[in-house]
Amino acid sequence: MSESVISVQNLTRRFGDFVAVDHVSFEVEQGEIVGYLGPNGSGKTTTIRMLLGLLEPSEGKATVLGYDAFRQSEDVRARAGYMSQKFALYDDLTTLENLTFYGGVYGITDKNRIKQTLELVGLTGHESTLTRSLSAGWRQRLALGIALVHQPKLLFLDEPTSGVDPTARRAFWDLIYQLAESGVTILVTTHYMDEAEYCERVGIMRDGKLLAMDTPTNLKQKVIPGDVWEVFAEPLQDGLNALHEIDGVLRVGLAGDHLRTITQRGMKKTALQTGLDSKGVHVANIAAGEPTLEDVFLSLAR
Amino acid sequence: MNSRLFSLIRKEFIQIWRDPRTLALILVMPIVQLFLLGYAATTDVKNISLAVWDQSQTPQSRAFLDAFRSANYFRIAYSVGSQAEYRMLIETGKARAALIIPPDYANRLQEGNAQVSMVLDGSDATVGGTALSTARLIGQSYATKVLTEQLALTGRSATITPPVEVRTQVWYNPDLISAYFNIPGVIGMILSFITALLTATAVVRERERGTIEQLIVTPIRSWELIVGKILPYVMLAFVDVLEVLIIGHWWFKVPVRGDLGLILLLSGLFVLSSLGIGLFASTVANTQQEAMLTVMFTMLPSIFLSGFFFPLDAMPKFLQIVSYAVPLRYYLVIIRALLLKGVGVDALQNEIIALTIFAVVIMGAAALRFRKRLD
Numbered sequence: 001m002s003e004s005v006i007s008v009q010n011l012t013r014r015f016g017d018f019v020a021v022d023h024v025s026f027e028v029e030q031g032e033i034v035g036y037l038g039p040n041g042s043g044k045t046t047t048i049r050m051l052l053g054l055l056e057p058s059e060g061k062a063t064v065l066g067y068d069a070f071r072q073s074e075d076v077r078a079r080a081g082y083m084s085q086k087f088a089l090y091d092d093l094t095t096l097e098n099l100t101f102y103g104g105v106y107g108i109t110d111k112n113r114i115k116q117t118l119e120l121v122g123l124t125g126h127e128s129t130l131t132r133s134l135s136a137g138w139r140q141r142l143a144l145g146i147a148l149v150h151q152p153k154l155l156f157l158d159e160p161t162s163g164v165d166p167t168a169r170r171a172f173w174d175l176i177y178q179l180a181e182s183g184v185t186i187l188v189t190t191h192y193m194d195e196a197e198y199c200e201r202v203g204i205m206r207d208g209k210l211l212a213m214d215t216p217t218n219l220k221q222k223v224i225p226g227d228v229w230e231v232f233a234e235p236l237q238d239g240l241n242a243l244h245e246i247d248g249v250l251r252v253g254l255a256g257d258h259l260r261t262i263t264q265r266g267m268k269k270t271a272l273q274t275g276l277d278s279k280g281v282h283v284a285n286i287a288a289g290e291p292t293l294e295d296v297f298l299s300l301a302r
Numbered sequence: 303m304n305s306r307l308f309s310l311i312r313k314e315f316i317q318i319w320r321d322p323r324t325l326a327l328i329l330v331m332p333i334v335q336l337f338l339l340g341y342a343a344t345t346d347v348k349n350i351s352l353a354v355w356d357q358s359q360t361p362q363s364r365a366f367l368d369a370f371r372s373a374n375y376f377r378i379a380y381s382v383g384s385q386a387e388y389r390m391l392i393e394t395g396k397a398r399a400a401l402i403i404p405p406d407y408a409n410r411l412q413e414g415n416a417q418v419s420m421v422l423d424g425s426d427a428t429v430g431g432t433a434l435s436t437a438r439l440i441g442q443s444y445a446t447k448v449l450t451e452q453l454a455l456t457g458r459s460a461t462i463t464p465p466v467e468v469r470t471q472v473w474y475n476p477d478l479i480s481a482y483f484n485i486p487g488v489i490g491m492i493l494s495f496i497t498a499l500l501t502a503t504a505v506v507r508e509r510e511r512g513t514i515e516q517l518i519v520t521p522i523r524s525w526e527l528i529v530g531k532i533l534p535y536v537m538l539a540f541v542d543v544l545e546v547l548i549i550g551h552w553w554f555k556v557p558v559r560g561d562l563g564l565i566l567l568l569s570g571l572f573v574l575s576s577l578g579i580g581l582f583a584s585t586v587a588n589t590q591q592e593a594m595l596t597v598m599f600t601m602l603p604s605i606f607l608s609g610f611f612f613p614l615d616a617m618p619k620f621l622q623i624v625s626y627a628v629p630l631r632y633y634l635v636i637i638r639a640l641l642l643k644g645v646g647v648d649a650l651q652n653e654i655i656a657l658t659i660f661a662v663v664i665m666g667a668a669a670l671r672f673r674k675r676l677d
Contacts, residue, residue, distance in 0.1 A: 052519050074521060082519040086512035092320040093313065104309025105520045146516065 005030050005154055005185040006051065010060035013046050020046040022208035023060065028187060030153075033180050034213075036189040037196040037293065038205030044189040045085070047205075048156050051187075052082055065154055078106075081147035085159035087139050089146070091132035095123055098131055099145055106150035114149070121145040121175065137168030144175070155179065157188040161195060173198050193294045202293065204300055211300045220291040224299050226250055227267060228289035231259040234282040242279035246272065251298065260289060262299070306522050310530025314504070318534060328500070332492045332542045333549060339484040340554050347432035353380040353388040353397040358407035366403065366418070369444040375436040388421065398423045399433050411448065474642045482557070485550040486637040487610045490630050492542050493569060494576040495601060500535040501580030502593040505672075510589055528672060532577050536570075543569055559644025565637070568650070571657050572633040578664030579629075585671035604628045609635075629660045 006028040013021040021043040028034050036044045049055040051064050053073020062069035064076045089098050096118070103114050118124050121141040126134070131142065140160060147155060157176075161169045173195070180186055188199065196202045196216070203213035212219060233239030239259055243252045248271065251262040263272070269286050276283050318325055352370070356363050370376050380397055382388045388400035400421040410416040420437050424430040475482045508514040508531075517527060543566070550556040558565075579600055587593035606612065607621060608630035614622055625631050632653040639645045647654070 054515070054518060077519050078521045080519075082516070084512060084515050086515070088511065088513040088516035090313070090317065090513060091511070092317050097313070097316060101309050101313045102516075102520065104305050104312075105517070105522050107305050107521070109305055 003030070004028060004063075005032075005065060006187065007063040008047075008051075008060070009062075011047065011050060011057050011062050012059035013043075013050060013055060014058045019208050021050070021057075024208075024210040025060075026203060026210060026213050028185060030185050031180055031183050032201065033176060033186045033188065033199045035196040035199030035202040036187065036205060037191070037193070037202050037297070038189075039191055042205040043208040044205055045158055046208075048082075048158055048187070048189065052077060052080065052156065078150075079152055080154040080156060081150070081152035082156045083143050083147040083158065083160055085162055087143040089131045089139060089142055092130065094128045094130055095134070095142055096127035098142060099149060102146045103149045108150060117145050117149050120148065122171075135168075136164050137171075140164050140168065140172060141175075144172070148179075152184070154185045155187070157186065159189055159191070161190065161192065169195070193292060193297065196293050204297060206300065212296075216293055219293065219296045223296045224262060224291050226262045226265045228291050228295055229261050229263060229269070229272060230255070230285075230287045230289040231261060231272065231276070232257070232284040232286070233259060233276060234284060238279070239276065239281045239283075242276050242281045243272075245279070246275035253298065260295075262295065304526070306520075307526050307530050310522070310526065311533055314531065314534040318538075328496060328538050328542070329545070331496075332488065332546050335492065336485065336488050336546055336549055336554075339488050340481045340550075347429055348374055349377045350375055350398045350429060350433050351379040351396065352376045353382050353391045353400040354378050355382045355384070355388055355400065355402045357405040358403045360408040362408040362411050363403045366407075366444060367401075369440055369447075370401065373436065373440050375432070375440075392421065392423050395423075398426075398429055399437070401437075414452075481550075481554045482642060483638070485546065485554055485556045486641050487634060488550075489543055489546045489569070489637055490572070490608070490633045491605060491610065492546060493539055493573055493633070494579075494604065494630055496542060497532075497535055497539045497573050497576040498580035498583065498597045498600070499594065500538070501532045501577055502583040502587065502597050503590045504535065505531050505581065505584035506587050506590050506593040509584075524669070524672065528581065528669065532581065536573055536577065539573055540566070540569070556641060557644075558641055560640030561646070564647065565640050568633075568636050568640070568654065568657075571654070571661060572629060572636075574661040575629040575657060575664055578661060578668050581668035581672060582664060585668060604630045607631065608633075626656075627660075629657055632656045632660075 004027040006026075008027070009025050011021055011024045012019065024043075024047060026034075036047070038044050046055065050057050051062055051069050053070050053076060056070055065079050067073075067075040069076055090101070093101065096114070099114050099117060103109070103117075108114070115124075118127065121144050123138065123141055123145060126138065129138075131139065134142065144157075144160065147157075161172060164172070176186060176188070176198075190196055199216070201213060201215055202219060204211045204219075212223060214222065231239060231243065233242075236254065236257075236259060240252055240254065243249050243259060243261055248264040248267045249261055250264065253260050261272075269288075272286055273283060354367060356367065367378065371378060376399070380388070380391055382391065382400070388397065388402075391397035392400060402419045402421070404410075404417065404419075407416050407418065418441070422430050422433050422437075508517065547558065547565075551558050580597060583593050583596040583600075587596050603624075607614075607617075607625040607628045609625075610630070614625055614631070617625070635653050636650050636657075639650060643649075
């Protein structure tokens with residue numbers, strides 16, 4: 001076997017008749033930031049729970065940090081950090097008390113280690129603030145601090161940015177990069193498409209299946225079946241209907257104040273223009289669009 | 303102590319400290335219950351309010367009334383002149399009983415066949431029952447006295463004694479004070495209530511907030527999690543035991559005749575079984591409310607089937623059998639015996655064995671359900 005930090009083969013979990021995770025296989029190498037993208041209920045959290053030995057796989061095998069994820073889960077847990085989407089903090093404890101408690105649970109009694117962790121997540125100066133009066137962004141940092149207090153080699157982040165404002169999200173990602181640079185491997189789930197772009201590799205989950213896993217650039221090149229165009233038409237609904245009827249148009253969708261469409265590769269802008277004109281739709285502008293992970297997701301979800 | 307367990311216990315104490323209302327409840331509730339049960343829940347019947355219709359109005363009838371007055375059980379509260387009057391007093395609850403002395407009382411007393419009648423309000427069975435038996439006793443002893451006096455007047459032997467006399471001797475609580483019986487009961491109730499309820503909610507709170515998930519992914523072991531969660535509440539429960547013992551002893555003068563070390567040791571055994579119930583409830587419930595209701599659900603029957611208020615001997619066979627599954631039942635026997643009788647371990651063997659079995663079974667069942675997994 002290779003020295004992958006995470007190695008998953010045909011991992012499956014059923015809850016009764018429902019298949020939450022369906023024969024998923026992937027590898028994660030040391031120092032990588034791997035994103036796990038998918039809507040709620042697509043099996044992201046269930047996968048992480050199996051990797052931490054919280055749930056028994058119905059089928060398949062997972063090795064984490066060289067240990068069997070289920071049978072040697074105690075070894076995995078001692079070396080991995082986990083930040084759940086609930087930000088599992090004690091509201092009635094202060095920042096420092098929360099961190100000291102989790103530190104103690106990992107056998108860390110050295111006050112300097114706790115201080116370093118506080119500093120790392122930028123909470124110095126907030127030691128004696130009660131957790132319940134922290135903003136969502138600060139809570140997120142504290143939750144990350146708790147996952148990091150024992151200096152794990154591997155970090156699982158389950159929807160770490162849900163409910164956090166964009167500035168705090170950006171700052172959070174800066175921290176993640178910093179950690180990855182120091183050699184920590186990170187597996188992060190998200191349902192924010194833009195956030196997935198920050199990852200070195202992204203896995204796309206849907207209905208328990210891992211549809212693809214690659215770098216964002218490769219995904220866009222390989223998965224999107226054609227060219228992306230942004231069409232500014234008036235009225236939008238007529239434009240949408242008209243685009244559907246043009247030969248060579250593969251997908252059309254609303255995107256705020258304009259339409260986003262994927263056409264067969266090499267299709268000309270003029271072909272779209274004429275097509276729309278002939279249907280009597282007023283077109284203000286047509287521009288080549290930058291492919292996004294959302295396009296990838298939609299293309300895969302077909 | 304290992305650092306994981308120590309951290310858990312310290313965290314739990316900080317949380318208890320941060321919630322002063324719960325802390326106050328834990329420390330003050332036993333005192334309130336102690337005073338309530340020590341004073342209000344007394345079954346000692348005294349000063350029953352009595353209405354008297356003395357139609358005779360003679361020295362003889364007044365002497366009879368004096369006999370009632372001198373026994374503390376009745377208080378002659380009303381003097382009435384008609385049946386309608388005492389009926390009204392009893393209906394409105396102002397009088398619990400009425401004593402009617404007929405007009406010819408003095409004459410018939412002379413002849414030796416006087417009759418008085420007594421009407422009792424039986425709607426409160428305890429008061430009615432006591433009133434009934436004491437009225438009979440007062441009547442009998444007065445009759446004996448009158449007979450003795452009459453015989454003395456005729457110059458015959460001055461005393462008469464009944465052919466059989468029951469001489470009673472009450473051990474341990476000669477004055478039959480209710481508080482002596484109730485206060486040990488309060489200790490048992492508090493112990494089971496505090497430990498079961500607080501452990502159940504403390505464990506479920508972790509699940510409700512999602513912190514249990516975070517705890518499970520740490521190297522903490524199941525037993526450390528269980529012990530760390532319950533130990534702080536065991537300590538608080540013992541503070542309560544001492545509190546109730548001290549107030550019970552110095553204020554209510556409840557004797558502590560047994561060995562204090564043994565009292566605490568066997569209380570600890572009982573606490574284990576309560577903790578087991580609490581822990582088990584926490585594995586069944588998903589929210590703190592559910593946990594609380596589950597514990598309450600076990601609390602009420604255990605109070606009624608433990609002999610706390612109602613004697614087990616008087617219950618139907620079926621309920622008596624059910625009561626064997628109630629740990630409080632054994633503890634009440636133990637604590638009452640230790641406080642009032644001052645017995646040693648040998649007198650309590652059966653109860654100790656029963657409690658041990660219960661504690662082992664319920665703790666085992668709870669620990670089995672309380673695994674470090676989520677499914």
